Amino acid sequence: MKRLFSDEFIQAANYLRIVARQVPSGGRHAEQRSRDLGSGLEFRDFRAYVPGDDLRRVDWNIYRRSGRLFLRLFEEPEDLPIYLLVDVSDSMFFETPPRAEQACRLAGLLALIGLGQWDRVTVYAVGAELGPAFRPSAGPRGRHAVLEYLESLQPAGQTNLPAVLRRFSRLPLRRGLAVLISDFFDPHGPAAVTEALRRVPHQLLLVQVVRDDDEDPALAGELTLVDCESNAEVEIAATPAVLERYRAAYRAFCAHLLQFAASRRAAHLRLSATRPFLSQVAALFPDRTFVA
Amino acid sequence: MVFTGLTGWVVAGLVGLCAALLAALHLLRIRPRRVRVVTTWLWSQAARQTRARTLWRRFRHPWTYALLLLISALLVAALGRPEFRQTRAAGAATVIVLDAGMSMAAPAGQASSWTQAVTVGVAEARRCGADAPVALVVADPWPRVLHGFHEPPLLLARRLREVRPTDSWPARRPAIQLARSLLSPWQRADGRRPETQPSMFGEPQPDRRIIVVTDHPQPELWGLSDLVAAPGDTDDGIDVRFVPVGPAADNAALLAAFLEPLPEDLYRGRLRVRVGYWGETSRAGTLRVHRSVEIAGQPLLAESRTFQPGAAVDFVVPEVPADGGQLLIDLAIEDAVAGDNQAVVRLPQRTPIRVRIATETPPALVTLLASDPALRLGEEDEPDVEVRTGLTDSPAPALVAVLGGGPTIAAGTAVQIHAMPASLGDMRFATPACGAGEALPLRRDGSWEGPAGSRSAAATRLDEQTVYLATGDYAVAARVRLDGRPCLLLSPALLGADAAVWRDPAFAALILGSVRVLAGWPDAGCGVSAQRLILDPLWPQRAELTGAVTAVPGTREESELRRTSASGGAVDVAGAAGWWWLAPFEWLLLGALVLLSLEAVLHVRGRIP
Numbered sequence: 076m077k078r079l080f081s082d083e084f085i086q087a088a089n090y091l092r093i094v095a096r097q098v099p100s101g102g103r104h105a106e107q108r109s110r111d112l113g114s115g116l117e118f119r120d121f122r123a124y125v126p127g128d129d130l131r132r133v134d135w136n137i138y139r140r141s142g143r144l145f146l147r148l149f150e151e152p153e154d155l156p157i158y159l160l161v162d163v164s165d166s167m168f169f170e171t172p173p174r175a176e177q178a179c180r181l182a183g184l185l186a187l188i189g190l191g192q193w194d195r196v197t198v199y200a201v202g203a204e205l206g207p208a209f210r211p212s213a214g215p216r217g218r219h220a221v222l223e224y225l226e227s228l229q230p231a232g233q234t235n236l237p238a239v240l241r242r243f244s245r246l247p248l249r250r251g252l253a254v255l256i257s258d259f260f261d262p263h264g265p266a267a268v269t270e271a272l273r274r275v276p277h278q279l280l281l282v283q284v285v286r287d288d289d290e291d292p293a294l295a296g297e298l299t300l301v302d303c304e305s306n307a308e309v310e311i312a313a314t315p316a317v318l319e320r321y322r323a324a325y326r327a328f329c330a331h332l333l334q335f336a337a338s339r340r341a342a343h344l345r346l347s348a349t350r351p352f353l354s355q356v357a358a359l360f361p362d363r364t365f366v367a
Numbered sequence: 368m369v370f371t372g373l374t375g376w377v378v379a380g381l382v383g384l385c386a387a388l389l390a391a392l393h394l395l396r397i398r399p400r401r402v403r404v405v406t407t408w409l410w411s412q413a414a415r416q417t418r419a420r421t422l423w424r425r426f427r428h429p430w431t432y433a434l435l436l437l438i439s440a441l442l443v444a445a446l447g448r449p450e451f452r453q454t455r456a457a458g459a460a461t462v463i464v465l466d467a468g469m470s471m472a473a474p475a476g477q478a479s480s481w482t483q484a485v486t487v488g489v490a491e492a493r494r495c496g497a498d499a500p501v502a503l504v505v506a507d508p509w510p511r512v513l514h515g516f517h518e519p520p521l522l523l524a525r526r527l528r529e530v531r532p533t534d535s536w537p538a539r540r541p542a543i544q545l546a547r548s549l550l551s552p553w554q555r556a557d558g559r560r561p562e563t564q565p566s567m568f569g570e571p572q573p574d575r576r577i578i579v580v581t582d583h584p585q586p587e588l589w590g591l592s593d594l595v596a597a598p599g600d601t602d603d604g605i606d607v608r609f610v611p612v613g614p615a616a617d618n619a620a621l622l623a624a625f626l627e628p629l630p631e632d633l634y635r636g637r638l639r640v641r642v643g644y645w646g647e648t649s650r651a652g653t654l655r656v657h658r659s660v661e662i663a664g665q666p667l668l669a670e671s672r673t674f675q676p677g678a679a680v681d682f683v684v685p686e687v688p689a690d691g692g693q694l695l696i697d698l699a700i701e702d703a704v705a706g707d708n709q710a711v712v713r714l715p716q717r718t719p720i721r722v723r724i725a726t727e728t729p730p731a732l733v734t735l736l737a738s739d740p741a742l743r744l745g746e747e748d749e750p751d752v753e754v755r756t757g758l759t760d761s762p763a764p765a766l767v768a769v770l771g772g773g774p775t776i777a778a779g780t781a782v783q784i785h786a787m788p789a790s791l792g793d794m795r796f797a798t799p800a801c802g803a804g805e806a807l808p809l810r811r812d813g814s815w816e817g818p819a820g821s822r823s824a825a826a827t828r829l830d831e832q833t834v835y836l837a838t839g840d841y842a843v844a845a846r847v848r849l850d851g852r853p854c855l856l857l858s859p860a861l862l863g864a865d866a867a868v869w870r871d872p873a874f875a876a877l878i879l880g881s882v883r884v885l886a887g888w889p890d891a892g893c894g895v896s897a898q899r900l901i902l903d904p905l906w907p908q909r910a911e912l913t914g915a916v917t918a919v920p921g922t923r924e925e926s927e928l929r930r931t932s933a934s935g936g937a938v939d940v941a942g943a944a945g946w947w948w949l950a951p952f953e954w955l956l957l958g959a960l961v962l963l964s965l966e967a968v969l970h971v972r973g974r975i976p
Contacts (some may be wrong), residue, residue, distance in 0.1 A: 260406035262406075296399070296400065298401070299402070302406060309411050311413070321412075321413040323413075328409060
């Protein structure tokens with residue numbers, strides 16, 4: 076793919092944040108508030124001293140008043156695992172400009188934000204299978220690497236989201252934020268996709284990459300439609316009645332995804348492949364913060 | 368409705384064949400345009416709904432199929448030439464008698480009675496049906512069978528349209544007799560004698576009938592009361608029905624105009640105007656003939672006559688020049704139809720060759736030239752040909768003209784012509800130097816063939832003059848253009864004291880033919896009978912010239928008889944059948960065309976695939 080990330084884009088990532096409502100324990104020190112108690116700066120609670128505790132943490136004021144030893148407990152800010160599943164199946168590269176460009180831009184933005192917050196970012200390129208994990212390191216080197224990686228992604232065959240999601244669900248990963256960026260045009264249908272998404276143990280952000288002609292295709296006459304991935308053929312007569320039925324099917328498809336997101340309390344974003352990227356993601360970051 | 372062009376079974380079979388062909392085409396999977404899309408899953412959802420609803424249908428597009436089938440059915444039905452018949456006599460033999468008398472040429476509205484009669488005749492023939500035998504008899508002074516029972520029905524309409532009314536009174540009684548004679552031996556297909564047949568409407572219909580289309584539908588005029596019995600009274604059982612056309616009123620009409628050339632003058636003739644009258648009683652009328660440009664002046668003819676019913680009268684203008692002028696003919700008579708009482712006639716035109724001759728032209732030559740009625744001599748300012756005697760190229764030779772075969776007519780220094788030349792090439796002139804018996808052919812271009820051993824020479828061109836006639840080295844006549852017009856130069860050898868040559872028919876024909884050729888008239892040679900004298904202007908070619916000079920019309924149309932309408936314009940007399948009335952098959956064709964247009968519009972708008 077061509078160069079996707081401009082300087083403006085990279086600059087914008089510095090001002091955006093991803094904040095998790097809940098951070099799973101066991102993470103490394105980062106900037107997300109967690110339940111774990113550690114050596115953070117935020118006071119959390121007291122507990123009685125037991126032999127072996129660090130005496131530097133004893134609250135001497137309480138001892139002076141009560142004659143008993145208590146330790147001061149502080150929050151341990153930890154990282155949020157962010158799993159970016161970028162659909163790079165053939166359908167994402169079919170049109171011009173390809174939907175994969177916007178998908179990779181969003182993945183890059185979220186990756187830059189996460190890496191800036193010292194969150195653990197993992198990128199999976201999905202297509203027919205779940206691709207290998209790409210884990211960039213935090214810091215400038217990692218930011219550059221993830222952008223390079225996203226720009227280097229190539230078409231990865233037919234879409235098979237249910238299988239990919241099932242495999243992803245079985246991975247022993249710390250719970251975090253799973254972002255699925257796809258057109259969701261799976262030959263198994265949206266129901267199979269959402270069924271597989273139910274098994275994903277992470278917080279979900281569903282990003283549907285769309286185009287204007289998805290709902291209103293410019294087709295007419297007797298046609299043989301050929302799927303760009305599977306080469307499956309469907310013969311139609313593009314009469315106004317058939318076109319209306321197609322539009323109804325597309326609206327039902329989108330409504331199904333929305334209903335699933337609402338039921339799962341997952342975030343949902345429709346990202347247009349043709350409109351400017353930064354203006355669209357503003358809706359995802361009210362007050363420059365996305366709350367996962 | 369019955370089909371007159373094809374039988375009902377054939378029409379039904381063709382419709383069925385079209386239905387089968389259309390179904391086969393419809394079921395064939397026409398390879399549609401292939402389009403790659405991002406996904407076909409949604410389209411399969413939309414198509415699945417469609418197929419679920421139309422699962423019981425074999426055709427993907429039944430409305431399109433139905434529309435095309437309807438269009439095909441209309442076209443096939445149109446081929447069958449349907450007609451709406453009120454009655455149908457099974458196996459009835461019909462003779463249509465068409466009155467072709469002069470009264471039928473009378474105008475009836477925009478057309479004429481005859482035009483209406485042809486239309487009615489065609490309609491009656493169609494109404495009989497494709498299976499019923501129909502014959503056609505034309506009632507003019509010589510009634511005849513125009514179309515027989517066993518001839519193809521499709522020829523009847525064409526033959527009807529080729530007939531024209533005559534300028535005489537029809538022989539009606541013989542026409543009816545002829546029609547009856549056609550029907551007398553008629554038998555049914557099963558060999559039984561003709562009987563009255565019950566029709567689908569419950570009334571007995573005759574098996575044989577005569578339909579008379581006329582502007583005089585009175586049976587007594589046709590002598591019918593004693594000829595045909597009422598149906599059923601005798602074993603003839605012939606039904607006679609009259610179909611009236613045109614106005615049934617007293618009318619006199621200009622029928623035709625002829626120019627008959629005068630024997631003594633090709634350029635003048637007698638104008639004969641024929642007037643026909645039909646009515647109950649005799650009437651008086653006056654015919655006037657004016658030159659169109661001199662309407663207010665003295666007429667060429669103003670003659671009054673009494674017209675008897677059914678008579679044609681000829682009015683003659685004794686002498687009119689064939690100068691291409693227009694004559695206005697006006698018939699003043701009180702009749703019911705005034706529109707056919709005026710006509711404009713254009714006279715044929717024939718212009719003689721204007722010849723200018725020099726003052727020194729020998730009188731004999733002048734007499735020769737003047738004897739040809741095709742030439743007009745005089746001091747013309749713009750002559751077509753000029754004849755001079757100034758050809759001076761050589762001393763006057765002692766010429767002896769010898770023609771191919773034949774005896775010598777004259778001898779001496781003058782030209783001798785032995786016999787009539789079939790063409791200029793056949794003339795041979797012999798010079799004394801060659802000796803008697805030897806001959807040098809006369810060539811128009813001046814080249815010559817000498818006797819054996821002689822060599823030929825090219826044409827002699829004298830001061831840009833084209834030698835027209837020459838013998839040996841001597842030019843007899845030459846052609847030159849002076850002031851843009853052809854000029855015939857004659858050799859002094861021809862202008863000797865002996866003027867007998869000029870009275871020789873053969874030589875006269877040669878010279879006069881030369882003048883005509885120079886004037887651009889066809890060079891058909893000037894073969895003149897030896898017995899004719901040049902003073903006799905009746906050349907054998909006169910017949911051809913006569914045909915070319917005069918236009919003797921034999922029919923109403925050829926006389927260029929034009930009727931002046933009230934608006935001052937000329938209206939074609941023959942008229943035309945009403946084009947605004949469509950036959951049933953034409954309505955079917957129109958319907959098919961409308962449906963085809965509808966199908967095209969729906970297809971373009973995407974309503975049907």
